[in-house]
Amino acid sequence: MKxxxxxxxVVVLIIVLMATSFVIAQEDDTVIDPYTYEQNETCxxxxxxxxxxxxxxxxxxxxxxxxxPFFIVDSAEYYDANHQTFLCIDCHSYEYEEFPHSGQLxxxxxxxxxxxxxxxxxxxxxxxxxxxxxxxxxxxxSKHSEDFTCSMCHNPHTYKINARTNENMADFILxxxxxxxxxxxxxxxxxxxxxxxxxxxxxxxxxxxxxxxxFKNVRCIECHTEINNDILVxxxxxxxxxxxxxxxxxxxxxxxxxxxxxxxxFTDERSNLGFSNKAMLDEAYVIGANRNYYLNALSxxxxxxxxxxxxxxxxxxxxxxxxxxx
Amino acid sequence: MSEKVYLYPVWIRLWHWFNAILCLLLIVxxxxxxxxxxxxxxxxxxxxxxxxxxxxxxxxxxxxxFTIGNLTTSNGKHYIFRKKILxxxxxxxxxxxxxxxxxxxxxxxxxxxxxxNPLQKFSYIVIMHAITPIVIISGIxxxxxELISFDIxxxxxxxxxxxxxxxxxxxxxxxxxxxxxxCTIGRTPVSNFKSMFTGFHEKH
Numbered sequence: 001m002k003x004x005x006x007x008x009x010v011v012v013l014i015i016v017l018m019a020t021s022f023v024i025a026q027e028d029d030t031v032i033d034p035y036t037y038e039q040n041e042t043c044x045x046x047x048x049x050x051x052x053x054x055x056x057x058x059x060x061x062x063x064x065x066x067x068x069p070f071f072i073v074d075s076a077e078y079y080d081a082n083h084q085t086f087l088c089i090d091c092h093s094y095e096y097e098e099f100p101h102s103g104q105l106x107x108x109x110x111x112x113x114x115x116x117x118x119x120x121x122x123x124x125x126x127x128x129x130x131x132x133x134x135x136x137x138x139x140x141x142s143k144h145s146e147d148f149t150c151s152m153c154h155n156p157h158t159y160k161i162n163a164r165t166n167e168n169m170a171d172f173i174l175x176x177x178x179x180x181x182x183x184x185x186x187x188x189x190x191x192x193x194x195x196x197x198x199x200x201x202x203x204x205x206x207x208x209x210x211x212x213x214x215f216k217n218v219r220c221i222e223c224h225t226e227i228n229n230d231i232l233v234x235x236x237x238x239x240x241x242x243x244x245x246x247x248x249x250x251x252x253x254x255x256x257x258x259x260x261x262x263x264x265x266f267t268d269e270r271s272n273l274g275f276s277n278k279a280m281l282d283e284a285y286v287i288g289a290n291r292n293y294y295l296n297a298l299s300x301x302x303x304x305x306x307x308x309x310x311x312x313x314x315x316x317x318x319x320x321x322x323x324x325x326x
Numbered sequence: 327m328s329e330k331v332y333l334y335p336v337w338i339r340l341w342h343w344f345n346a347i348l349c350l351l352l353i354v355x356x357x358x359x360x361x362x363x364x365x366x367x368x369x370x371x372x373x374x375x376x377x378x379x380x381x382x383x384x385x386x387x388x389x390x391x392f393t394i395g396n397l398t399t400s401n402g403k404h405y406i407f408r409k410k411i412l413x414x415x416x417x418x419x420x421x422x423x424x425x426x427x428x429x430x431x432x433x434x435x436x437x438x439x440x441x442x443n444p445l446q447k448f449s450y451i452v453i454m455h456a457i458t459p460i461v462i463i464s465g466i467x468x469x470x471x472e473l474i475s476f477d478i479x480x481x482x483x484x485x486x487x488x489x490x491x492x493x494x495x496x497x498x499x500x501x502x503x504x505x506x507x508x509c510t511i512g513r514t515p516v517s518n519f520k521s522m523f524t525g526f527h528e529k530h
Contacts, residue, residue, distance in 0.1 A: 209375055210472070246371070252362045252363050285485040288371070306500055314507070317427070320427050
């Protein structure tokens, strides 16, 4: 009897494990090693919660404490993010496995993107080196030196590649704009690097007509970066004085958006109904950029025909009047 | 001395000239936005948007005042189709195409009771009762684009509204050109323009 129960238990366990790995594989092609879950759980049992417990040997009882919110890692977000397959101690010191953590560990330098991604053939298509060059030209880097790191915008615990993979443009725009707003709409993070007051994004953009539509349909970087054709997402954030303020740079047939937001979707083909910039039209309607070839041609022909008819009519009137008065 | 008939009271003349100036501003700024190009800027895009918005709002108010004026005065009767409209249209069109060159008298002389010939009446009714309301309503929708950020038949409502707005604007611009030309067909080429300042129409 005991053997049968053990056999049943093993069969159920195999089915559960298969189902679990199937679900994980369905959501993302990356399959996470169960060992990663197990190892990371050591950290996430405290850092994945808003509170944690530990046994205080001095008072000889369990103590419940609130976790510093800046040290909380959302495990669901983490296992959906780019670095989902990593062990915590791949990037953080293995000494963190001891509790209480040594105070000295706070001095541990954090990895930057290039520490892992530079010179890596597997990641060559992302052009990390060029991104780094662009970033170092940007106002973020030049004004704040080494204090401004990649992780300021790309939280390594949650960052998920977006521009190449997300087919829902509204989500993709929201995700990217939230990266900017984590500092530019949040004074506590903004003031990590400056003593200035954080200007209100809504007020500084009050000149922008249809502000809500613009914020929903384009990313901040469309106007605030210098376009670099070699990389997918521009990283040279310009000083505010150099941001695009001329509407016509986007609202025209050769719209700037084609080299930024619609970079990978862009084709110069017309839609079946004759609208220019088809890829853009699938997502939004941009006055000046989505003009219709057939309607334009028809309007010119009609206008020309009307002017010609009126001109002939006028000439005939003049000639006949002249003859009558002779 | 030609015979004069008082056709255009002050309110009609004020409405007409306001409408004319606003239509011109709307057409010029509309074309500038539609064909915006950094290399050949007609009017700066943001200025064009502001001028277009303000002119559009004033034009809509002007249209409401015109409608109230038509409902409360006898002017409204000139904007209603009468019997035999198709036959009269053909007669008037024939006059402009042939009769005018043969020295024929206009088939529908202008009087206080009938101040528009059939072609004028037809075009003014279509423009004022169909095209202008569509252009105003679509303009209001474009002024609040967040209200039309949904799809109709697989296309964005904003897109369809804008196309409709542009087509109606184009029809109005064609009307404007034809209207100005036909105003030169009076006792003298400028007499009809003068009558919109003085209120008095000079008969042929």
